[in-house]
Amino acid sequence: MATVKFVADYEVEPCIGCKLCDIVCPSGAIRMEARKPIIDDALCIGCGRCVDRCPEDIMWMKEREVPLAVTVLPEEVDQAAVAALLEKAGIEASVSICVCTLTPGSEIAGAIVKGAKNLEEVCAMTGMRSGCGIYCVAPALRLLEAAGCDMTPPGQHRWYPSTLSLYDLSDEVCAKYPDAFIAEDRALFDPDQKYGPLHKENV
Amino acid sequence: MNALTALKPPAFMHSDYGPALQPHVAETLDDMVSVPLTDFFPDFAPAITSGDPALLEADLERVRAETRASLASVDMSGISADDSVNILASEHGFGLMGGWPYAEMIKTIREVVMERTGCRKIHLRLAIYRGFREADEVAEHFGFNEVFEGRVKGLGPFDQGVEVDTAVGPMYLIKRAFDSAKFIHAYYDDPREMYFNRLLYKSFKSFCMSYARYETRSVYHSMFGNRSGSVIPRALFDSEFIQQRYTFSSVLRTTPMGVIGVDATTDLYAIDRRITKGHLETYGRMQRLFAEIKDCVAIWDGGRWGYYLHGGGLIFGTLLTNHSDAFDLDQPVVAGFMQSPTAPVNFSRNKSLRGVVVNQAWVGAGIPYVTMPFTSPMYIVGEEQAKMWREDPTNPLLMDRAKVVDSLEQGITMACEKGQTDKLIVFDGSYGHLTCSQSMADLLKERAPAVDKLVAEELLPKWLAQRGLS
Ligand code: SF4
Numbered sequence: 001m002a003t004v005k006f007v008a009d010y011e012v013e014p015c016i017g018c019k020l021c022d023i024v025c026p027s028g029a030i031r032m033e034a035r036k037p038i039i040d041d042a043l044c045i046g047c048g049r050c051v052d053r054c055p056e057d058i059m060w061m062k063e064r065e066v067p068l069a070v071t072v073l074p075e076e077v078d079q080a081a082v083a084a085l086l087e088k089a090g091i092e093a094s095v096s097i098c099v100c101t102l103t104p105g106s107e108i109a110g111a112i113v114k115g116a117k118n119l120e121e122v123c124a125m126t127g128m129r130s131g132c133g134i135y136c137v138a139p140a141l142r143l144l145e146a147a148g149c150d151m152t153p154p155g156q157h158r159w160y161p162s163t164l165s166l167y168d169l170s171d172e173v174c175a176k177y178p179d180a181f182i183a184e185d186r187a188l189f190d191p192d193q194k195y196g197p198l199h200k201e202n203v
Numbered sequence: 204m205n206a207l208t209a210l211k212p213p214a215f216m217h218s219d220y221g222p223a224l225q226p227h228v229a230e231t232l233d234d235m236v237s238v239p240l241t242d243f244f245p246d247f248a249p250a251i252t253s254g255d256p257a258l259l260e261a262d263l264e265r266v267r268a269e270t271r272a273s274l275a276s277v278d279m280s281g282i283s284a285d286d287s288v289n290i291l292a293s294e295h296g297f298g299l300m301g302g303w304p305y306a307e308m309i310k311t312i313r314e315v316v317m318e319r320t321g322c323r324k325i326h327l328r329l330a331i332y333r334g335f336r337e338a339d340e341v342a343e344h345f346g347f348n349e350v351f352e353g354r355v356k357g358l359g360p361f362d363q364g365v366e367v368d369t370a371v372g373p374m375y376l377i378k379r380a381f382d383s384a385k386f387i388h389a390y391y392d393d394p395r396e397m398y399f400n401r402l403l404y405k406s407f408k409s410f411c412m413s414y415a416r417y418e419t420r421s422v423y424h425s426m427f428g429n430r431s432g433s434v435i436p437r438a439l440f441d442s443e444f445i446q447q448r449y450t451f452s453s454v455l456r457t458t459p460m461g462v463i464g465v466d467a468t469t470d471l472y473a474i475d476r477r478i479t480k481g482h483l484e485t486y487g488r489m490q491r492l493f494a495e496i497k498d499c500v501a502i503w504d505g506g507r508w509g510y511y512l513h514g515g516g517l518i519f520g521t522l523l524t525n526h527s528d529a530f531d532l533d534q535p536v537v538a539g540f541m542q543s544p545t546a547p548v549n550f551s552r553n554k555s556l557r558g559v560v561v562n563q564a565w566v567g568a569g570i571p572y573v574t575m576p577f578t579s580p581m582y583i584v585g586e587e588q589a590k591m592w593r594e595d596p597t598n599p600l601l602m603d604r605a606k607v608v609d610s611l612e613q614g615i616t617m618a619c620e621k622g623q624t625d626k627l628i629v630f631d632g633s634y635g636h637l638t639c640s641q642s643m644a645d646l647l648k649e650r651a652p653a654v655d656k657l658v659a660e661e662l663l664p665k666w667l668a669q670r671g672l673s
């Protein structure tokens with residue numbers, strides 16, 4: 001669960017309508033209307049990226065009157081479906097996918113089972129990616145791909161469909177990089193040999 | 204500051220991402236000492252600079268000379284007078300010894316390439332970590348805009364990507380890094396997060412981090428173990444996309460003593476072997492010496508993210524995680540994001556770290572601090588810094604636990620009392636020496652000979668053999 005204490009705001013008049021705040025928003029909280037951003041407070045996960053990006057320096061984070069609890073609770077979703085999705089993607093339920101909010105794999109998978117169809121929706125439902133924005137991206141995308149979601153990247157380089165995992169590497173690649181401990185790491189992270197490549201045609 | 208040869212830590216750069224600059228711990232506390240690393244390991248060779256501000260001008264001359272000497276034998280036939288060339292630089296280099304040695308190497312590369320090839324269109328591309336304003340700050344602080352005649356741009360994981368075919372599948376690099384026909388890999392060799400990179404092809408890491416989009420960085424860190432992840436940067440470097448554009452590498456070489464020279468050649472694999480061997484010998488000793496610390500309070504006292512601040516040439520992250528030997532490749536899990544279901548690892552497991560006092564550091568690096576206050580109490584000096592931490596989205600839980608204190612002295616007193624220790628270790632950017640309490644200095648000096656022997660006789664031969672470098 002992420003507790004979002006801040007929300008973005010901006011000064012309308014000097015805004016030049018450059019859209020940069022919209023492009024960097026990880027949770028789809030900003031949309032442009034008449035060349036001005038409209039910020040949906042309910043979707044803002046308080047990452048501060050828009051504030052940092054705004055070239056006019058007219059955005060700021062303000063403290064929410066009541067912190068927003070962003071989470072998908074286990075009881076809200078079918079746990080068998082969550083487990084099946086995690087297994088298909090080769091991701092452990094307990095691993096912190098977002099290392100800033102400590103959101104576990106089970107919650108990200110839960111958001112997808114609950115209906116999230118893209119990365120932005122996963123972020124808005126879990127608070128994932130409100131921090132560094134980096135490490136959680138590929139596992140979340142892989143879970144979306146495993147769930148059969150559309151992986152066509154959105155415009156303006158919001159994200160690219162990278163979902164490669166240790167379990168995808170071919171024998172040829174393993175032979176090309178024999179000193180990369182691939183077999184050893186597979187045995188370590190998947191001792192029961194549950195996981196395998198994510199075949200796109202099977203999605 | 205007394206006794207054991209006080210050396211001044213490097214000066215910092217002011218940043219929007221950090222608090223107003225404070226005096227160094229070494230300047231404010233009388234009972235701290237500054238121990239030359241040769242007191243621990245007498246064989247450590249002297250460096251050409253350790254970032255001492257008083258010697259900077261002369262030291263930078265030596266960095267220039269080293270860069271020129273190393274570049275003299277580099278084959279630059281891949282660059283013609285009509286080419287446009289990007290020098291690719293990575294953010295962390297500007298955190299080493301105040302950043303000036305790395306900046307000097309970069310400026311010298313430009314000069315030499317111009318002289319040797321006649322090429323005039325040489326651009327600097329500054330790869331940064333997270334903040335959109337970091338590159339502008341770096342460019343201004345180090346005078347790059349003037350030197351490069353305005354041909355300077357920043358790039359970050361958020362910038363437009365370019366899909367690159369690699370042996371492991373498509374990966375995404377940052378388009379702007381490769382918007383010239385050719386590029387030069389201008390790197391530094393700080394081992395940084397050795398518990399992630401395990402000194403397995405570390406010299407290639409920029410290809411999947413600094414020069415790469417969010418998604419590729421995430422694949423490297425989160426979808427592989429910290430040993431098998433080494434395929435990602437290599438697959439990128441070996442790709443046709445990179446090989447068509449790559450000219451040569453120039454790497455600022457360091458030991459915990461400071462900068463020892465520059466290694467430049469077209470063969471990055473050869474550089475990597477030399478670096479790995481040197482690092483295991485020197486950083487390996489310091490890392491194992493830090494492992495002898497069984498109780499301590501750390502002080503963050505620098506102008507970068509606390510996790511990446513140096514003390515005795517090692518980043519704080521090393522102390523946080525060196526309850527296991529990162530260099531021993533037989534140890535499967537040291538720290539990493541992909542977790543074993545049977546042997547999960549928590550970043551903050553080092554129980555010897557009894558507290559952290561933040562005198563000054565940037566906020567915003569995320570990852571390690573999130574859970575740190577749960578196991579190591581944190582004390583933030585002053586309300587100005589506390590406000591920055593409260594608003595830091597990358598550490599949303601930190602201020603739920605961290606305490607705000609009025610002064611450095613108060614923070615130290617509280618941390619030492621709670622942690623039941625009098626041993627202080629300071630991460631103030633130092634190379635060549637370690638700022639610490641007398642009790643810490645005594646402990647490390649007493650333990651160093653045994654560590655030296657252990658590394659020389661047991662660990663180093665094993666580490667080298669594991670990497671085919673015996
Ligand atoms: S989620 Fe981040 S980028 Fe989006 S509106 Fe909120 S603070 Fe701005």
Ligand code: SF4
Nearest residue numbers: 015016018019021054
């Ligand atoms: S980034 Fe700033 S100037 Fe640009 S649209 Fe958003 S608020 Fe307006």
